[in-house]
Amino acid sequence: MSDIVVIGGGIAGLSAAARLSEHFSVTVLEREQATGYHASGRSAAMFEQNYGLPSTVALNKASAQYHREANGGYLSPRGxxxxxxxxxxxxxxxxxxxxxxxxxxxxxxxxxxxxxxxxxxxxxxxxxAGYDIDTDRLMQDFIRQIRRNGGAIVTKAEVTAITRQTDGWQVVAGGQTYDAAKLVNAAGAWADTVAQAAGIAPIGITxxxxxxxxxxxxxxxxxxxxxxxxxxxxxxxxxxxxxxxxxxxxxxxxxxxxxxxxxxxxxxxxxxxxxxxxxxxxxxxxxxxxxxxxxAPDKALVLGPDPDEPDFIWCAGQGGYGFQTAPAASQLLADLVRGVTPALPHDLVAQLLPDRLRT
Incomplete structure (x- = not known):
């Protein structure tokens, strides 16, 4: 049994799993034969701090140092x-x-x-100050971090059933069964489909x-x-x-x-x-x-526990900003799952929580 199962092996799921793997046992389930197959594998791979909604721009800026410095940096000049x-x-x-x-x-x-x-x-x-992102190396480094911390990444693992257990979740994917205390929904375009399979109300991911x-x-x-x-x-x-x-x-x-x-x-x-x-x-x-x-309906990212089911964690609505925001978004998600106070301002966090979509 893992502490956390992450559904989705794009940049959102991999970065979240990498951060979480520092504190929990993590298994990533990806429906395709390789990670980063859908949106992440078809990105324009650009880092521009001022691109997006104010909440996205704030995540971009909070991600800038990581993009520039982590593992030798991932940015090269473009303009x-x-x-x-x-x-x-x-x-x-x-x-x-x-x-x-x-x-x-x-x-x-x-x-x-x-x-x-x-x-x-x-x-x-x-x-x-517009830059190319080395998206492949960024994803591969998050994969290495997951595996270095004992996490698992399973491909060709399409989720076919999710069941709420008394002590967590049971997920059937690729013919195998996975048990976990918490579930992270990083399924991209399929995020609402995954939520409904888990008995969670969708939030309008389009x-x-x-x-x-x-x-x-x-x-x-x-x-x-x-x-x-x-x-x-x-x-x-x-x-x-x-x-x-x-x-x-x-x-x-x-x-x-x-x-x-x-x-x-x-x-x-x-x-x-x-x-x-x-x-x-x-x-x-x-x-x-x-x-x-x-x-999401308001086009801001959706990060954090579902207000009706705190062991179901949303990591969705990246809207084309997944690579730009990944360092800060994944750190915020890990902080919220761990129950520690995020480094990001409280008003920004409130703009990203799924609670805002449950009115």
Missing amino acids: LMIIAAREDAEAFDDDVVTMGIERISKDRAVELVPILDPAKFTFAGYHE PRRRSMARIPAPEDRDLRDWPMFFGVGESWYAKPDAGALLVSPADEDVVAPQDAWADDMVLAEGLARYEGMVRTPVTRLLASWAGLRSF
């Missing part, structure tokens, strides 16, 4: 740029304030991303599809020093990736929990918005895919 047409001046002004970016000239924008067409945009802003295309380097350019660049209001974005360019329509279409795939029409619309700001048309795709970003 972030936003561009906008004249008719989008008001939305651009909002992005400047929200993202804390510096206005730059059109010439400077083209210097940073040479394929931009200065006739097609009017405004540009840049933030140097999966939303995010599509991505990988295109050849425009004009055969070296993209290594280009920033990630966005359309105003995150209407699309593009990011260098191993000699190619990732382009996303930044879609958020509601879908059922699933192994997501890109919608061709949505992808085409996003690529058209990207083409509307550059000189070079997209002539072919190297690959396309989609992932699920799962949100």
Whole structure:
């Protein structure tokens, strides 16, 4: 019997399990054949402190030192740029304030991303403090921490039954039975499904599809020093990736929990918005895919014990910010499970607890 079973082997479940393994015996159950298969394996892998709701930004900032320093650090310079047409001046002004970016000239924008067409945009802003996250190494280091502390990670272990026992929980997954005193629900898009299987009221986790295309380097350019660049209001974005360019329509279409795939029409619309700001048309795709970003009704993360069943712990609603927030979110979750006072401010913690969704 483990002290804790964690359902879900993405970045949320692995980071939570790693922190908890310092104090408890932990078993992670992942339905797929490998950890990080769904949302975590399809992330844009960007760390930008000012990106997200105020509660998410606070978690980003609380995670920054870990990302920079733990195990040699996980960040490498990238930078972030936003561009906008004249008719989008008001939305651009909002992005400047929200993202804390510096206005730059059109010439400077083209210097940073040479394929931009200065006739097609009017405004540009840049933030140097945007970074790539080494997401694979971050997950692998959390896995090593779990195993170093005696924890177990079981793949191909889809949960088929959860039963409340007098002394905890019994979980049937992958044909095996696991007993634990506490259950952590880090199942991503399937978080409400897991809750209902455990007899816990769902909290309204909604999966939303995010599509991505990988295109050849425009004009055969070296993209290594280009920033990630966005359309105003995150209407699309593009990011260098191993000699190619990732382009996303930044879609958020509601879908059922699933192994997501890109919608061709949505992808085409996003690529058209990207083409509307550059000189070079997209002539072919190297690959396309989609992932699920799962949100609570208020789009803030959901971390901590269920108010009606304290031995059922939510670790859900990461909404695309899972890697950015993982160090602080996992530490908060471990503090709440242990019953110790979190280092994060009380008002911030209140914005993240599942209690707020039980009104």
